[in-house]
Amino acid sequence: MARKTRDVLSVEWVRLELLRTAYSTRGGVFARMDPRMVLAWYLLAALAPWFTHNLTVLMILFVMGAVAVVLARVGPLVLGLFLVGLIGNAVGLFAAAFVFGGDLGTLVALGELNLKLGAVSMASMAAFVSLEPEQLSDALLALRAPELLAFGVSYGYRMLPILVDEYVTVFDGQLLRHAPVERRGVLGWRVILRWSTLAVTAFYPIMLNTAKNVRTTVEALETRGFTYGAHHRAGRTLRLAYLKVTSWDIVVLAGSVVAVVLAYWTGAQFPIHR
Known part of the structure; x- marks a missing residue:
């Protein structure tokens, strides 16, 4: 077990993971798309969380980002750095709010910010890991x-x-x-x-x-x-x-647009109040 852990955390493993990430060798759903459509999908997924403060919508968009990361086959190195950064940022913000006298509303606002950052970060990983x-x-x-x-x-x-x-x-x-x-x-x-x-x-x-x-x-x-x-x-x-834009590109982009619209509709029907 110790030997496997040492092999995974070696410099050579990090180098190979960086190369796999940079050159999109893992494949995935977005790797088969036209790169222009991938950028269009990224703009949709990255901008959608910033137009709402509804926690229901943000949680749905966060889950959609997680699904996109799985479909894009993001490597463990990038995913691990993302988790460490997101959790560390959340813990630091919550600790600062507690030390400086923040209340429950402050924690909810910070949670909203972390949901937005997490959704945008996962969209970035899914898109740019899939592009050579x-x-x-x-x-x-x-x-x-x-x-x-x-x-x-x-x-x-x-x-x-x-x-x-x-x-x-x-x-x-x-x-x-x-x-x-x-x-x-x-x-x-x-x-x-x-x-x-x-x-x-x-x-x-x-x-x-x-x-x-x-x-x-x-x-x-x-x-x-x-x-x-x-x-x-x-x-x-x-x-x-x-x-060349193919039917697969149109299906993925149209499905993403529909999913974002449904997320906003669900948030309007079942809002989570602060």
Whole structure:
């Protein structure tokens, strides 16, 4: 059991999970959709919670977000970070309200805020975990977003595995060059302090390597005519030719619209009063 836990929490596992998340290798319902329709679904799911204070509607939208996360097959790393953040934020806000004399109304208002943030966060996970870098970039380009924005999104995703690999290499090199601590201390605090220090200092060489990679990539792209191809109409048409809205896209988006409307109708019929 201890060995399995150590394998799951290793740096290599985190790196692989980040790559699976960035490159949408798990599949799911939204991965089969046109990227433009995925962005439309995301706008619907992300904006719907902010137009109401009805707790019934917010709870339904929160459940819908959880269902979307399951259908999108979000990985355990991202889901775990989301749960830790959401629970930590809720506990912190409730503790602050209690310390500064908040009443039941304050707790309900904070609960409403956490429901909204949770629903929007789950919609974000479901949408962007299902999009590959090229798909997201092409969807932004098709929606007339600036060419540099579309390129920046694609480039950021492409640089992610390189940065992770370089960070792991630098971190392992620093571990080999530093002698282990002589005494672990209570609960191994000296070991934790050493690892934390090395984890922070490992970022400095990464900054220099990133600057070198950016320059090399920009020069390679300009040599291949990236700027011209992004602005030229024929180049854009050729690049975006594979985008096609199918009946599956329409069914998913229409079903989501109906679900949001039903959530608001249910909230109007069965409101939860503060």
